[in-house]
Amino acid sequence: MIERIKEISGQNASICMQCGTCSASCTGRDLMDYPPRQVMRMIQLGNQNVLNLKSIWICSTCFICTARCPRGIDIARLMEALRVINLRKGREVLIAEKIPLEILTRVPQMALTSGFRKLSA
Amino acid sequence: MKIPYFPGCTLHSKARGLDETTRGSLAALGVELVELPEWTCCGTVFPLAQDNYIGMVAAARILANAAKMEGGKLATVCSFCYHVLKRVNYAIKNNSEARKKLNDYLEENYGGEIETIHPLEICKEIIGLDAIREKLKRKLKGLKVACYYGCMLVRPAAEMNFDHPENPTIMEELISALGAEVVEYPGKTTCCGSYQVLNDMSLVKQKVKEILYSASARGAEAIITSCPLCQFNLDWMQEKLAEENNGFSKVPVLYFTQLLGLTLGLPEESLRLGEHYVDPKPLLLGA
Ligand code: SF4
Numbered sequence: 001m002i003e004r005i006k007e008i009s010g011q012n013a014s015i016c017m018q019c020g021t022c023s024a025s026c027t028g029r030d031l032m033d034y035p036p037r038q039v040m041r042m043i044q045l046g047n048q049n050v051l052n053l054k055s056i057w058i059c060s061t062c063f064i065c066t067a068r069c070p071r072g073i074d075i076a077r078l079m080e081a082l083r084v085i086n087l088r089k090g091r092e093v094l095i096a097e098k099i100p101l102e103i104l105t106r107v108p109q110m111a112l113t114s115g116f117r118k119l120s121a
Numbered sequence: 122m123k124i125p126y127f128p129g130c131t132l133h134s135k136a137r138g139l140d141e142t143t144r145g146s147l148a149a150l151g152v153e154l155v156e157l158p159e160w161t162c163c164g165t166v167f168p169l170a171q172d173n174y175i176g177m178v179a180a181a182r183i184l185a186n187a188a189k190m191e192g193g194k195l196a197t198v199c200s201f202c203y204h205v206l207k208r209v210n211y212a213i214k215n216n217s218e219a220r221k222k223l224n225d226y227l228e229e230n231y232g233g234e235i236e237t238i239h240p241l242e243i244c245k246e247i248i249g250l251d252a253i254r255e256k257l258k259r260k261l262k263g264l265k266v267a268c269y270y271g272c273m274l275v276r277p278a279a280e281m282n283f284d285h286p287e288n289p290t291i292m293e294e295l296i297s298a299l300g301a302e303v304v305e306y307p308g309k310t311t312c313c314g315s316y317q318v319l320n321d322m323s324l325v326k327q328k329v330k331e332i333l334y335s336a337s338a339r340g341a342e343a344i345i346t347s348c349p350l351c352q353f354n355l356d357w358m359q360e361k362l363a364e365e366n367n368g369f370s371k372v373p374v375l376y377f378t379q380l381l382g383l384t385l386g387l388p389e390e391s392l393r394l395g396e397h398y399v400d401p402k403p404l405l406l407g408a
């Protein structure tokens with residue numbers, strides 16, 4: 001699994017030094033079960049549970065972590081790899097029928113395309 | 122001067138105001154945006170999985186088509202489109218595998234020659250702020266404006282190469298040339314929560330609240346952006362925030378091109394100020 005994550009993301013989580021800059025900057029950290037630094041640690045330790053975290057679906061792909069990581073890790077790509085492994089198995093979180101109508105009818109088109117690309121299979 | 126232009130899907134539907142004021146303002150400044158004869162959605166997000174080239178095809182086709190027009194540039198204003206086109210172009214230019222796969226698929230021979238350019242860059246670098254000052258029909262007379270960049274224009278810096286990634290000032294420079302007073306606040310390159318509005322509205326509500334409070338506490342009377350999704354989140358979410366707290370004071374959220382168009386004297390209906398949730402008209406037209 002760790003090899004797969006490395007392959008899809010092109011990133012090596014083992015060089016993470018656990019400084020926490022990513023977690024401190026993260027857009028979704030308050031709503032995540034594990035902030036990005038801990039996600040990195042789980043990948044380092046080969047913990048399979050990393051695929052079941054809420055965090056990967058709360059990530060808004062804002063690239064703040066990527067921009068600030070002192071080790072130059074593209075964390076957003078690792079988050080994407082964790083989503084992609086799930087999505088390719090059909091595990092998704094965004095289901096059109098469940099989006100409240102007041103949002104569905106109002107959002108700009110790009111929100112739908114980007115949301116479905118990131119969060120549904 | 123003519124520059125090929127890619128509007129993107131949202132600008133032909135929910136964000137017509139951004140499209141019309143971008144074209145109208147630049148036309149008033151002597152730059153004609155020539156829409157690509159054929160285009161599709163850019164894909165909206167840059168694919169981050171190494172093995173996902175299919176996610177780059179749409180943007181690659183748009184860029185290859187732009188390369189068949191005159192000028193070597195492609196203008197686009199939506200922050201998502203700008204992000205995707207710029208990163209896919211970077212991949213085509215710098216990654217030989219991406220270049221080969223995309224060209225084989227599209228039956229093209231495109232090498233990444235196009236420069237994707239944002240209207241903020243057109244204003245500053247091609248037209249020039251002094252030339253803009255001379256063409257203004259009215260000034261914003263000290264209107265206090267907070268500029269919001271969000272994520273897509275500035276990150277990641279190596280690929281986007283757009284102003285300073287943590288403290289960009291290109292929007293502030295333009296808006297001060299229009300007579301506005303710039304509000305400095307610490308949230309201008311934070312994230313509004315983006316597409317999570319569909320999945321977890323509480324995230325967007327929290328982010329919008331932080332951004333708005335930070336800007337309002339420093340006196341902002343309006344917030345400007347170039348992203349239709351930031352605009353929507355920052356604007357619509359204020360209705361929710363006002364429902365929860367009746368002391369909440371709303372701040373209009375506009376496209377920077379609407380303020381540009383206003384000062385250049387574009388007709389009021391083409392500014393499409395009526396399309397936002399928080400009505401900016403009392404602030405901009407009332408006085
Ligand atoms: S910022 Fe980089 S090095 Fe620091 S904890 Fe996050 S991933 Fe690890």
Ligand code: SF4
Pocket residue numbers: 022025026027028029036058059060061062063064065066075076079
């Ligand atoms: S890209 Fe995702 S993980 Fe990184 S800071 Fe943004 S929300 Fe957090």
